[in-house]
Amino acid sequence: xxxxxxxxxxxxxxxxxxxxxxxxxxxxxxxxxxxxxxxxxxxxxxxxxxxxxxxxxxxxxxxxxxxxxxxxxxxxxxxxxxxxxxxxxxxxxxxxxxxxxxxxxxxxxxxxxxxxxxxxxxxxxxxxxxxxxxxxxxxxxxxxxxxxxxxxxxxxxxxxxxxxxxxxxxxxxxxxxxxxxxxxxxxxxxxxxxxxxxxxxxxxxxxxxxxxxxxxxxxxxxxxxxxxxxxxxxxxxxxxxxxxxxxxxxxxxxxxxxxxxxxxxxxxxxxxxxxxxxxxxxxxxxxxxxxxxxxxxxxxxxxxxxxxxxxxxxxxxxxxxx
Amino acid sequence: xxxxxxxxxxxxxxxxxxxxxxxxxxxxxxxxxxxxxxxxxxxxxxxxxxxxxxxxxxxxxxxxxxxxxxxxxxxxxxxxxxxxxxxxxxxxxxxxxxxxxxxxxxxxxxxxxxxxxxxxxxxxxxxxxxxxxxxxxxxxxxxxxxxxxxxxxxxxxxxxxxxxxxxxxxxxxxxxxxxxxxxxxxxxxxxxxxxxxxxxxxxxxxxxxxxxxxxxxxxxxxxxxxxxxxxxxxxxxxxxxxxxxxxxxxxxxxxxxxxxxxxxxxxxxxxxxxxxxxxxxxxxxxxxxxxxxxxxxxxxxxxxxxxxxxxxxxxxxxxxxxxxxxx
Numbered sequence: 185x186x187x188x189x190x191x192x193x194x195x196x197x198x199x200x201x202x203x204x205x206x207x208x209x210x211x212x213x214x215x216x217x218x219x220x221x222x223x224x225x226x227x228x229x230x231x232x233x234x235x236x237x238x239x240x241x242x243x244x245x246x247x248x249x250x251x252x253x254x255x256x257x258x259x260x261x262x263x264x265x266x267x268x269x270x271x272x273x274x275x276x277x278x279x280x281x282x283x284x285x286x287x288x289x290x291x292x293x294x295x296x297x298x299x300x301x302x303x304x305x306x307x308x309x310x311x312x313x314x315x316x317x318x319x320x321x322x323x324x325x326x327x328x329x330x331x332x333x334x335x336x337x338x339x340x341x342x343x344x345x346x347x348x349x350x351x352x353x354x355x356x357x358x359x360x361x362x363x364x365x366x367x368x369x370x371x372x373x374x375x376x377x378x379x380x381x382x383x384x385x386x387x388x389x390x391x392x393x394x395x396x397x398x399x400x401x402x403x404x405x406x407x408x409x410x411x412x413x414x415x416x417x418x419x420x421x422x423x424x425x426x427x428x429x430x431x432x433x434x435x436x437x438x439x440x441x442x443x444x445x446x447x448x449x450x451x452x453x454x455x456x457x458x459x460x461x462x463x464x465x466x467x468x469x470x471x472x473x474x475x476x477x478x479x480x481x482x483x484x485x486x487x488x489x490x491x492x493x494x495x496x497x498x499x500x501x502x503x504x505x506x
Numbered sequence: 507x508x509x510x511x512x513x514x515x516x517x518x519x520x521x522x523x524x525x526x527x528x529x530x531x532x533x534x535x536x537x538x539x540x541x542x543x544x545x546x547x548x549x550x551x552x553x554x555x556x557x558x559x560x561x562x563x564x565x566x567x568x569x570x571x572x573x574x575x576x577x578x579x580x581x582x583x584x585x586x587x588x589x590x591x592x593x594x595x596x597x598x599x600x601x602x603x604x605x606x607x608x609x610x611x612x613x614x615x616x617x618x619x620x621x622x623x624x625x626x627x628x629x630x631x632x633x634x635x636x637x638x639x640x641x642x643x644x645x646x647x648x649x650x651x652x653x654x655x656x657x658x659x660x661x662x663x664x665x666x667x668x669x670x671x672x673x674x675x676x677x678x679x680x681x682x683x684x685x686x687x688x689x690x691x692x693x694x695x696x697x698x699x700x701x702x703x704x705x706x707x708x709x710x711x712x713x714x715x716x717x718x719x720x721x722x723x724x725x726x727x728x729x730x731x732x733x734x735x736x737x738x739x740x741x742x743x744x745x746x747x748x749x750x751x752x753x754x755x756x757x758x759x760x761x762x763x764x765x766x767x768x769x770x771x772x773x774x775x776x777x778x779x780x781x782x783x784x785x786x787x788x789x790x791x792x793x794x795x796x797x798x799x800x801x802x803x804x805x806x807x808x809x810x811x812x813x814x815x816x817x818x819x820x821x822x823x824x825x826x827x828x829x830x831x832x833x
Contacts, residue, residue: 228700229671342788343561372560372727375788377771399700402773429775443705445734446775447757453712454705454734460670 188259189216190393191240191361196253196263198235198244198417200464207464209235209248211417217361217393222384224408224425225397226440228461231414233397237363239263240395241278242270257361276306279354279392283366285346289338295322295349296334299356306357321352326382344375348382355386362387365397380407401444405429413437416461416472423497433494434501435477471502479503509548510721511572511689516581518542518567522793539792541567543745544581546819551688554715554722556736556753558729558768560789564745565725569693572723573609585689605635608682612694614674618666624677625662628652631685651680655710672703676710683714689721696731708735729772733757741765744792744800751825761823761832763807799830807831 198210210232217223225233238244240255242262255263262273274280282288290298299318303309309317315334322330325348338346347367354362367383368376384407387394396408404411405425412422413434421434432438442455459476462468468475474484483502494504523529523536542564549555557565570576572583574593583590585607592600593607608631611617618627628648631637638644649659655676666674675695682690692711696704712735714720726732732739733753740750741764749762760766787804790796796803798813805812809831817828827833 228702344788372789373729374560374768374771377773380773400773401701402775405775406773440702441775443702444775445705445708445730447730447733447772451734453709456705456709457702458706460672460703 188218190219190258191395192216192254192256192259193236193240194254194256196236196239196255197251198232198239198248199251200248202247204465208251208467209417209464210239212253213414213417213419214253215412215419215422217395219360219393220387220391221410222387222394222396222408224404224411225395225414226399226401226404226411227414228399230416230461230464232417233414234365236414237280237365237395237397240361241274241280241363243274243280272306275302275359276357277359277361279357279359279362281347281350281354281362281364281367283369285343285350285370286338288350289346289353291338294335294337295341299334299349299353302353302356318352318356321356322349324355324386325349325352326378327352343371344378347371347375347379351379351383351386355390355392358390359392361393361395363395363397366399367396368403369398369400376403383407401429401441413440416467417464418472418500419491420473420501421494421497421499422491427496431495431497433497433504434473434499435479435503436473437499439476439478471500508550510551510586511549511723512582512584513546513548513568513572514582514584516542516545516568516571516578516583518564518571518576519579537793540795541745541792542571542578545742545745545747546581547740547747547750549689549721549723551721552715552719553737554724554735555738555740556724556726556732557740557742558726558732559742560727562744562789562792563742565742566693567745568742569609569691569723569725573607573691574604601635605631605637605685606688608685608687608690610675610678610682610690610692610695613698614671614678615698617678618674618681620666622665623662624652624657624664624666624669627666627677628662628680628684631681635685637685647684651684652677654683654714655680670703671699672706675699675703675707679707679710679714683718687720689723691723691725693725694727695724697726697728704731711735729757729768741768744789744795746800746828747819747826748801748829749825749827750819751827755823755825759823761825761827762801762829763805763831764801767804799828805831 194214196213200207200209213236227233239250250263254261296318300314303314303317319330319334327333327348368379408425411425411428413420415436421437432441439457457476470485470487471489474480489500489502491498491500492504518541520539520541522539524534559565571578574590588603592603625648628651629644632644648662652662696707724735736753739753739756740747743764749756749765760769798815799817802808802812811830817830819826819828820833822833
C-alpha cells in the first residue's frame with residue numbers, strides 16, 4: 185500500500201483481571217488501515233473483534249484493559265492518552281457506529297439537538313451553522329424531508345432510518361477513522377443493503393478509513409477491501425477480501441466459508457466445524473484452533489503459529505511454514 | 507401425500523387501542539392491527555415449509571397461531587385433521603394434540619429456565635405428558651434425547667449457563683423432541699447463532715427429520731438458510747402470503763416483485779466488491795397499510811390496478827402468487 189496508514193494497531197493485548205486469574209481476550213492483534221480503506225474484521229462471538237474496536241476508541245469497559253501494545257492514529261499513540269484528551273479525539277478523529285441504533289441515540293433529545301451538540305463540541309461554528317450542517321448531514325445519509333425530521337425524536341424513526349441518523353452522527357465532525365461495530369446486524373436484509381451502500385459511498389467520498397466489525401461474511405464481501413479473520417483473540421488470517429473468500433488458507437477460514445449456506449451449491453449438508461470456540465480460561469496450548477482443526481499435526485499442539493505468508497494472504501497456521 | 511397441517515383463511519387482529527380513559531378524553535377511535543390476513547397453506551407430512559419476510563410481516567404470529575399460543579380471529583387451523591382450537595381445552599385428545607406439536611424458539615438464552623438442570627428441562631415434556639413414570643426410565647430417555655443432539659448424558663447434570671449458544675439451541679431441540687412430536691415449529695432457530703454453529707444446528711435438524719420423519723415449519727429472515735433447509739417456501743409481506751411454492755420455483759424464478767427484491771438484496775459472496783441492488787423504501791406501517799396491494803408503494807412494476815384492487819393468490823407457473831403484474 186502506498187498511502188501511509190491512518191490507523192495502526194500494533195501487537196495489542198486486552199486483559200480482564202478476575203479473581204481466578206487474568207483472562208486474555210485479545211492476544212497480540214496487529215493491523216493497519218489506510219485512508220479510504222475498509223478493513224473487515226470477522227469472527228464468531230467472543231473472538232475479540234468488538235473489544236479491539238472498543239480499545240481503539242478508548243471505550244473498554246473496566247476491568248478490561250489494554251495490557252500491552254500500541255494504537256497509533258496518524259503516527260501518534262492514542263492508547264495512553266488521559267481521559268480528557270481521548271474525549272477530544274473520540275468523535276472528532278474517530279467516529280463510532282454501534283449495532284443497536286436505538287441504544288446509541290438519546291431517546292429524550294431530538295435528532296437535531298444530538299447532531300448539533302456533536303458538531304458544536306468538535307467544530308468551531310455558530311448554532312445556526314451547526315443546524316444547517318446537521319440538516320445537510322441528514323440529507324447526505326438519505327433521510328427524506330430532513331428539515332422537518334430534524335425536530336423528531338429517535339422513536340419516530342424506523343430502524344433503518346435510525347441507523348442513518350447514527351451514521352450522520354459518526355460523520356458529524358468528519359473523522360478520519362470510523363469504527364463500525366455490527367452496523368447492519370439489527371436490520372432486515374433489504375435495509376441492510378441500503379445502509380451498506382450508504383456507508384461505502386460516504387467513505388469513498390470523504391476518504392474515511394473504516395474498521396467494519398461483523399460476523400456476516402456477506403457484508404464483508406461487498407464492503408471491505410481487506411479482511412481480518414479473528415479466532416480466540418488472535419488474527420487467524422488477514423488479506424484481500426477476494427483472496428480470503430475464494431482461496432482461504434487457514435483451516436478455520438475454510439470451515440467458516442463452507443458453513444455458509446449458498447444458493448447455487450446444492451449440498452445436502454453444510455460443512456461444519458465441530459466443537460465450539462474455547463472459553464477464555466481454557467485456550468489450548470499451541471494453536472488455539474488445534475482441537476477443532478481437521479489438519480492438525482504435532483507442532484500445532486505445542487507451538488503457537490505467527491502470521492505466515494500463505495498464497496496471497498497471511499495465515500497463522502503451521503501448514504504454511506516453509 | 508395429503509396435508510398434515512392446514513391453514514384455512516387464518517387472520518389475527520390485535521387490539522392496540524389506547525387505554526379506555528385516553529380514548530374517551532382524547533376522542534381517539536379504537537385501533538386494530540391486522541397482523542395476519544387470510545393466510546392459507548398446507549404442509550405435507552415429512553416436508554419443511556419455510557416462511558420468509560422482513561420483520562413485522564407476521565411470520566412469527568403465524569407460528570404462534572399454529573402452535574396455539576394465539577387463537578385466530580378468523581379461519582381454522584388443523585393439525586393431523588384435528589382443529590387446533592382443541593389445545594385450549596382439557597381432555598385426552600387435546601393432550602395428544604399438544605404432544606404432537608412442539609416449538610423451538612429463537613433465543614436459546616431466554617427459552618431455557620436458568621434454574622433448572624438440563625436433564626429436568628428435557629424431562630419436563632415427558633413428565634407433563636406422562637409418557638414415562640418410572641424415574642430410571644425417564645433418565646434413560648433423557649440420555650437418549652441428549653445423544654440425538656450430540657450431547658452426553660453427563661451434560662444433563664449441568665445448568666444452561668454452562669453451555670454455549672449452539673449447545674443451548676441443541677438442548678431446546680432435545681426438549682422439543684422429548685414428547686415424540688410429529689410437527690416442529692422453528693421460529694428463527696439459528697438467527698442468534700454464529701455461522702459455523704448455525705451449520706451444526708441445520709445439519710442436525712436435517713438428520714433428525716430424515717431419521718424421525720418430522721414435519722417442520724421453519725421461520726427465518728435468512729434466505730440462504732431457508733433455501734438450504736426447506737422443500738417449499740412462502741414469502742410474507744405485511745401479514746399476507748405474496749408467493750408460495752416449491753423452493754426451486756420460488757428462488758429460481760421468482761414471480762412476485764417482492765420475492766425478486768428480497769433475492770436481489772442478498773449479499774453475494776461470489777461477487778466480491780459488487781454492490782447488491784438495494785431495496786427501495788421500507789415496510790409500511792401495519793396500522794395504516796396501503797390500499798390495494800400492500801407492496802405497491804415500493805414496487806417497480808406498479809401499474810393501474812395495484813393501488814386499488816388487492817391481488818389474490820393465483821396458481822401461476824407451478825406456484826401461487828398474489829400480483830397483478832405477474833399474472
